[in-house]
Amino acid sequence: MAVCEYCSTSVLKDADSVKDLGKMSSVLEDYSPIQIGTTGVLGKRQFTVVGRIQLRYAAGMWNEWYLLFDDGITSWLGDSSGMYTVTAQYKGEGELPAFEQLRPGQSYPINGAPYIAAEIRTADCIGGQGELPFKVGAGYQAKVADFRRGGEFITLDYSDAPRPVVYTGVAVTLESMQCQLLRDDDTIQRAAGRYRGKLDALDCPSCGSAIKYIPGVTATLVCPACHAQIDAANPKAEVLAAGERVAAVPMTIELGATARINNQDFTIIGMMRRADDEGTQWNEYLMYGTRAGFSWLVETDEGWSGSNVMAEWPARYAPGAPTVVVDKSQFSRLYDYGSVVTFAAGAFNWRVAAGDRTRVEEFSAGQIRLASETTDQEMTWSRSSPVSADQLKAWFGDKFKGRVGAPAAAKGGKRRYRDTAKYIIWFMLAINAIPLLMNFSGTWFLSLVGAAAIYLPAWFMDNEDKS
Structure with a gap:
């Protein structure tokens, strides 16, 4: 599939014909420095960015750039909030978890090793550019889950079947891939404003107050005046949830x-x-x-x-x-x-x-x-x-309105005295476990007094540190 850069017509090429699929939604120009034609090197192999799909989920959006290597192999470059991963399809067997069973932070065996579930998303394709390996358009929905293990990265794509397609890869940076033909800062700022109008400030649709933001960077706005939540990732800013006027x-x-x-x-x-x-x-x-x-x-x-x-x-x-x-x-x-x-x-x-x-x-x-x-x-x-x-x-x-001369964040944390006191109290209860069982009423009262004598001074010292 290819999307015309000039008129956004989608063209599907199969073995016998070329079909006009109609208009494809324009991508939302964003902060990404990557563009169609960007080149780079990964593992001593040169690649060129030839396509992109843009996906949107409940909390935001991200880009998937389609890479064509000089040896004919293809991969995907995930681009989300300035974090990048390169993945390629992996042909393998073995049990894989069901999409409905996945929970962030839990470990799952994949390809014979444990991986931590990082993100579980159901997303809609909202736009496309350039050459793509499959048909996408209005109504295309992706069900994907990302997993991490050190610097390793795996995506399970459940979009087309209960058994997912496995993509394996690594986290990367633009510098490590020696990327060339990236967009410069001025181009990013101009392009980011082109789709929604060149704006440096937006009037809140709820109360009319001006909100400063960077076009193309922002997925959501929260009005400082009325606390309304505003969707800024659309051509027209819309109020997602009305807020209440709050004390600043x-x-x-x-x-x-x-x-x-x-x-x-x-x-x-x-x-x-x-x-x-x-x-x-x-x-x-x-x-x-x-x-x-x-x-x-x-x-x-x-x-x-x-x-x-x-x-x-x-x-x-x-x-x-x-x-x-x-x-x-x-x-x-x-x-x-x-x-x-x-x-x-x-x-x-x-x-x-x-x-x-x-x-x-x-x-x-x-x-x-x-x-x-x-x-x-x-x-x-x-x-x-x-x-x-x-x-x-x-x-x-x-x-900067802070107090000059204030220390950097202290080692030990925001509740260090109280946490130490808790460990002491648990130790005290452990060594008094048998007396507690033998004479609960008398020993419990003494333990409670002892715990208070340990914890209250710790609470006082933590609050003294705050002031």
Whole structure:
């Protein structure tokens, strides 16, 4: 199948004829630097990008670029929020899990090895370009699941049958593939605005307030004034969910603030406030750079840290594991807690709303933290390290409202005294298990007094650290 670049007519070529399938939806021009004609090298083999399909699911969208290698072999380059994977079809036998049985964060045996389910999606094809190996168009739906194991990547495609087609591959970067003929920054900005109008600000369809955003980058907007959730991944912005006027949450870094970091330009496009099970809250600021993609600045009571989504996952992981290993470094388990979004404003590359819940596991090695975040649809891993307030002031200037001289995020976490107290209390209850069974009423009261004497000072010290 081929899609004409000039009139968007889809043409299907089979053994005997060429058929006109009618118009194919135009792709939504986005932030991706890849385009039809981009070239690169993978495993000493040269390839050219000859086609693309664009898929949309409940929380966002992504591109699948069709690659043709010089030796005639084809592959797919997945392009989602600046993360890239190359996969090719794998011919193999063996049992494979049913689509309905899959859960993010769980391990499944595939090709004789355990893989962690990363994303389970049902997506609609919303556009196509160039040459494609099969017929796509209005109504084409993809049922896919992605799995990770270290740097390895597997996709199971359930779109056409209960038994999936297996695609295997690896996480890559544009630099590692020596990509050429990429779109430059100016071209990306012009093209991203072409489909929906060249906009730097959008009037909220709900309340009329101006919302700054970057065309082509943004899947969803949350109006800072009325908290309405707006779909920005369509030619016409539409309100997804009406919000209520809320008291403004103070922002330490203003939306729209720009900084030059490691010779790349970044813009703060969104901000979320989250809370854990115990009510501790923190802010997360989403940054976007044309070449660097998306990253986060996280503001907690202990200070600041910078965070990036990881392309390479721990090679071995199980929920509740005491340690994980990445790049030959061992990270020890630190926390396991639930989090909820209590406030969001600005632009995001996926659909976000107050009330979104995530299960978080944190691991540490020195000052470096790893965090897994799991929802009903996906699991992600991120790596973070401390950033000083002085450095943020140097980057953002007057747009940074934080206290200069404040420390970077402290090693040990946001509840370190309380967590230590919990371990002591559990140890105390363990060694008093037999007295508790023999004389419950008397021993229980003394144990309760002892637990309070340990935990309350720890709670006080944690709160002293916050102030």
